[in-house]
Amino acid sequence: MTNQDKVKTGGEMWDQRYSSDEYAYGKEANIWLSERISQLSPPQNNRALFPADGEGRNAVWAARIGWNSEVFDLSIVGKQKCHQLAQEHDVS
Secondary structure (H helix, E strand, O other): OOHHHHHHHHHHHHHHHOOOOOOOOOOOOOHHHHHHHHOOOOOOOOEEEEEOOOOOHHHHHHHHOOOEEEEEOOOHHHHHHHHHHHHHOOOO
């Protein structure tokens, strides 16, 4: 198995996990993460990177409270649901 095969397999695995109409981990941010970010006093124009954020709940939450969020994930389905969640909350 090549590295490319592993990435494809990983993405397909997560696509299957996220294929339900429901959000696998809900639509609200991870509690631990939201508590930690709420304790910060970030400068204006703050940015956050959310690698492997699946359906995007953490990145969308951060955008909702004013952070410039960047998110990426192997799952195509997860990315689509992240965009949908961002639209629901009028963030991009």
